[in-house]
Amino acid sequence: GVDAVELRVDLLDYPGKGGDEADIHVEEVEDTLLRQLTQLRRATTLPIIYTVRTAGQGGQFPDGHTRLYEQLCEFGFRAGCDYVDIELPASNLTPSVMAMRLARRVGHTRIIASYHDVAGRLWTAASPTEGFSVFREIIAKLAQYGSIVKLISMATDIADNFALHTWSKHDEIVRLLNGRPLITMNMGDTGRLSRVLNRTLTPVTHPALPVRAAPGQLSVREIHTLRHQLGMLPRREFYLLGSPIQSSPSPLLHNTGFDALGLPHHYALREMASVRGNEEAIRAMLASDHFGGASVTIPLKVDIIALLDEISPSARAIGAVNTIIRRADGSSYGDNTDWLGILHSVKRQPCKLAPSSGAALIIGAGGTARAAIYAAHRLGIARIYLYNRTRANAEQLVQQFNTLPITIVDSLDDVAKAAADARLTLQLIISTVPGTITNMTLPSTLFAASGAQTGGVAVELAYRPRETALMAAAAQHAGWCCVPGVDVLIGQGLWQFRYWTGCKPPQ
Numbered sequence: 001g002v003d004a005v006e007l008r009v010d011l012l013d014y015p016g017k018g019g020d021e022a023d024i025h026v027e028e029v030e031d032t033l034l035r036q037l038t039q040l041r042r043a044t045t046l047p048i049i050y051t052v053r054t055a056g057q058g059g060q061f062p063d064g065h066t067r068l069y070e071q072l073c074e075f076g077f078r079a080g081c082d083y084v085d086i087e088l089p090a091s092n093l094t095p096s097v098m099a100m101r102l103a104r105r106v107g108h109t110r111i112i113a114s115y116h117d118v119a120g121r122l123w124t125a126a127s128p129t130e131g132f133s134v135f136r137e138i139i140a141k142l143a144q145y146g147s148i149v150k151l152i153s154m155a156t157d158i159a160d161n162f163a164l165h166t167w168s169k170h171d172e173i174v175r176l177l178n179g180r181p182l183i184t185m186n187m188g189d190t191g192r193l194s195r196v197l198n199r200t201l202t203p204v205t206h207p208a209l210p211v212r213a214a215p216g217q218l219s220v221r222e223i224h225t226l227r228h229q230l231g232m233l234p235r236r237e238f239y240l241l242g243s244p245i246q247s248s249p250s251p252l253l254h255n256t257g258f259d260a261l262g263l264p265h266h267y268a269l270r271e272m273a274s275v276r277g278n279e280e281a282i283r284a285m286l287a288s289d290h291f292g293g294a295s296v297t298i299p300l301k302v303d304i305i306a307l308l309d310e311i312s313p314s315a316r317a318i319g320a321v322n323t324i325i326r327r328a329d330g331s332s333y334g335d336n337t338d339w340l341g342i343l344h345s346v347k348r349q350p351c352k353l354a355p356s357s358g359a360a361l362i363i364g365a366g367g368t369a370r371a372a373i374y375a376a377h378r379l380g381i382a383r384i385y386l387y388n389r390t391r392a393n394a395e396q397l398v399q400q401f402n403t404l405p406i407t408i409v410d411s412l413d414d415v416a417k418a419a420a421d422a423r424l425t426l427q428l429i430i431s432t433v434p435g436t437i438t439n440m441t442l443p444s445t446l447f448a449a450s451g452a453q454t455g456g457v458a459v460e461l462a463y464r465p466r467e468t469a470l471m472a473a474a475a476q477h478a479g480w481c482c483v484p485g486v487d488v489l490i491g492q493g494l495w496q497f498r499y500w501t502g503c504k505p506p507q
Contacts, residue, residue, distance in 0.1 A: 001220040001221075001260070001503050001504055001505075001506055002046065002220060002504060003504060004047040004048065004082070005040065005044055005046050005047075005048055005049070006049040006050075006051055006203065007036060007037065007040060007049065007050050007051065008053060008059070009033065009051060009052045009072055009076075010052055010053045010054070011059075011060060012033070014028070014029045014032045014033070015032065021064065021065040021067065021068050024065075026068060026071045026072075029072065030072075030075050033072070034079065037079055037081070046504075047082035047083060048081045048083070049082070049083040050073075050076035050079070050081035050083065050084045051084075051085040051112075052069055052072050052076075053085070053087075053116075054069065054087060056118070057090060057114075057115070057116035057118060058116045058118050058152075070096075070098040073086055073098065074102065076109070077106065077107065080108070080109070081109060082110065083109065083110050083111075084102075084109055084110075084111055084112070085114050086099045086102065086111050086113055086146070087114055087115065087116075088113060088114065088138065088141055088142055093115075093137065093138060094141065095113075095141060095145045099111075099113070100144070100145055102145075103144075103145040106147075110148060111145060111146045111147055111148070112148045112149075112183075113142035113143070113145050113146020113147075113148070113149055114142070114146075114151075114152070114183075115138050115141075115142060115152070116152045116153075117138075117151070117152065117153040117154065118154055118187070119154070120153055120155070121134055122134055122135055122164075123153065123154070123155065123156045123157070123160045123163075124156070128163065131163070132167055135151070135167050135173075136172060138151055139177070139182075140176050143176050143177055143178070146180065147180060148182075148183065148200070149180050149181070149182050149183065150182075150183040150184075151182075151183070151184050152183075152185050152186070152187060153185075153186050153187070153191075154186060154187045154188055154191070155186035155188055156190065158190060158193060160186055160190070160191070160194075161193040161194040161197065162193075164184050164186060164194055164197075165197045167184075168182055168184045181200045181201075182200060183198060183200045183201055183202075186216075187215060187216060188215050188216050189215055189216045190216070191216050192216045192218060195216065195217070195218050195223065196218070196223055196226045196230065196232075202223065203217060204217065204218060204219055205217045205218065205219050206219055206220075207219060207221075219262075220261055220503075221261060221262030222262065223262070224261055224264075225262040228262075228263075228264040233263070235264040235265060235266070235290070236265045236290060236291065236293070236500075237265070237266055237267075237268070237288070237290045237291055237292060238254060238265060238267040238268070238293050238294060238295075238500065239267070239268055239285070240267070240269050240294070240296075241270050241282075241295070241296050241297070241300055242272070242299065242300050243273040243298075243299070245269050245271050245297060246269065248269070248297075249463075249489070250295055250489075250493060251268060251269060253490065253493050254267035254493065254496075254497060255267050257497050258501075260506040261501075261503055261506060263501060263503070265292055265500075265501075270285070270294075272300065273299065274299065274300070274303070275304050275306075276303070279307065283307060286324070286332045287330075292326055293324050293325050293326050293496070293499070294323075294324040295322060295323060295493070295496060296321055296322050296323065296324060297322065298366070298367055301320040301321055301322055301367045302319060302320050302367060304321055304324075304334070305321055305334060308324065308332045308333065308334040309331040309332045309333065310331065310332075310333050310334070312333070312334065312336065314335065314336050314339065314374065315334050315335050315336040317374055318336050318338075318370045318371050318374045319400055320336060320338075320367045320371065321334035321335065322335075322336050322337060322338050322371075322492065323335040323336065323337050323496050323499060325500060335499065336374075337492040337493075337499070338371035338375075338488075338492050339374045339375040339378065340375075340491065340492060340495045341488040341489070341490075341491035341492030341495065342371060342372060342375035342459060342461075342488055342491075343375045343378055343379060344491055345483045345487050345491050346428065346457050346459060346483065349481040350481060351455040351456060351457050352455075353379065353427045353428060353456075353457065354427065355381050355427070356380060356382055357382060357423075357424055357425060358381050358382055358426070358427035359382060359383045359384070359385060359419040359422070359424040359425065359426045359427065359428075360376040360379075360381045360383075360384045360385065360426075360427070360428035360430065361384075361385045361386075361387065361412075361415050361426060361428070361430070361446065362376065362386050362387070362432065363388075363412075363429070363430065363432060363433055363440075364387075364388055364431065364432035365386065365388035365390070365393040365394045365396070365397045366432060366433075368461055369388075369397060369432040370397065370400070370401075372430040372432050372459075373386070373401055373406065374401075376428060376430070377401075377404055381427075381428060382422075382424055383405045383406075383407065383422055383424055384405065384406045385407050385409050385415050385418060385419070386398065386406055386407070386408050386409070387408075387409050387410075387412055387415070388408075391408065391410065394408045395408065412442060412443055412446065413443050413445065416443075416448070426446060426456065427455070427456045427457070428457050428459070429446065429457075429458045429470065429474070430459040431458075431461060431468065431470045432461050433462070434462055435460070435462030435463070435464050435465050435485065436462075441469075442469060442470060444473075444477070446473075447473065447474060447476075447477035447480055448477070455478075455479030456474075456479065456481075457480070457483060458470050458474035458480055458481070458482050458483065460482070460484055460485045460488075461485050461488055462485045463484070463486040463488075463489050466486070467484075468485075494507070
């Protein structure tokens with residue numbers, strides 16, 4: 001449920017910590033930091049926020065170690081961190097020379113220009129007008145060098161949270177920010193409400209942690225629960241549309257995710273075998289104030305497009321929708337995450353493709369085959385071979401993708417020779433037919449055609465049974481990786497969850 005992880009350099013036990021600045025060897029500290037960043041990169045793909053928080057602004061890094069502070073901040077840039085926090089000096093509220101210099105050569109790193117008002121100057125000012133004047137001055141200075149602006153104070157009263165929220169939306173502040181994201185919060189237990197109101201990179205804790213990193217810090221679940229109770233996060237209803245769907249694991253997947261993040265939503269089944277005859281019910285569902293979105297499965301993926309306000313470019317290219325998103329204005333937006341589930345499942349495999357010299361075999365010509373073809377295309381596969389028992393259905397599918405290099409084969413025995421004649425290696429096989437089809441024979445030449453150097457990936461889109469004919473055949477050949485249908489199902493569902501909620505799904 002989080003969007004980034006923060007590395008607090010000042011909290012690490014680095015060589016020389018606690019001693020005089022002159023006795024600290026920056027190379028040794030950087031070696032320690034590099035090991036920490038390497039471990040962090042191995043553990044997560046989330047963006048990294050690199051922070052050296054000084055004692056004067058609520059951290060543990062000595063205020064007097066200005067040279068080392070600059071060196072360590074510069075290391076954050078050289079290490080390729082996504083965000084580096086650069087403090088506004090509390091002494092004169094003027095951006096340092098180092099901050100301005102780094103701002104001119106940040107590369108792909110974004111600077112979070114931060115100031116921690118630990119004394120609560122905003123709230124101890126003689127009047128609210130004077131407090132806002134201090135707030136405006138700090139924001140203006142932070143905006144000089146930061147691509148994200150962060151101002152943290154210390155609440156003395158719950159009303160301070162409402163004032164901070166109101167000031168953040170003031171026309172003068174919006175003009176000063178000029179499109180930059182703003183992080184504003186109050187520290188302490190009294191400031192908890194400000195963490196609920198803040199919408200950008202709110203620091204959170206987790207129930208598994210022994211202590212909260214800061215007083216008043218909340219978990220993702222607690223923040224969402226409070227937002228719902230305050231009327232900021234209304235309950236939404238999500239559905240799975242199609243037939244048959246009674247054995248679908250999608251309700252368990254999405255409801256578990258909602259509960260883990262404290263989201264008040266609910267996901268349920270709405271079985272219907274056709275769009276025709278259900279148009280009024282579908283339109284009423286889409287127009288409901290409680291509707292949040294829907295998953296769409298067979299046999300509705302194509303026909304439901306006519307009832308939606310707009311569809312994504314990928315859904316238009318595929319010609320099928322498996323995801324309906326309710327937008328802020330209440331309109332319905334159709335998308336397709338099936339191809340994303342396939343693509344990312346393939347990319348995660350240790351068997352790496354060489355797509356420019358590779359071929360793919362798609363088995364089946366139904367609605368899901370459309371997403372499989374699109375995924376193979378987005379992977380950069382040079383040629384796609386399409387096999388379906390009814391050739392007319394395959395021809396209709398090829399007509400839709402008439403700009404892609406697709407060849408229909410009448411027999412699976414023909415695939416290996418066709419790929420070899422084109423000087424390609426078969427590296428990807430995607431089966432889109434039901435797992436209950438047991439009379440399909442997969443010749444060993446399909447897997448031998450890949451060659452030992454590249455191997456291949458076999459993707460099964462049926463999630464029952466767990467081991468299908470394709471999975472069993474691929475497992476017998478060295479160099480081939482198998483992707484079971486349940487992995488693709490979960491993968492596309494995780495993308496749906498992100499699109500519906502704006503949250504990274506728990507995994």
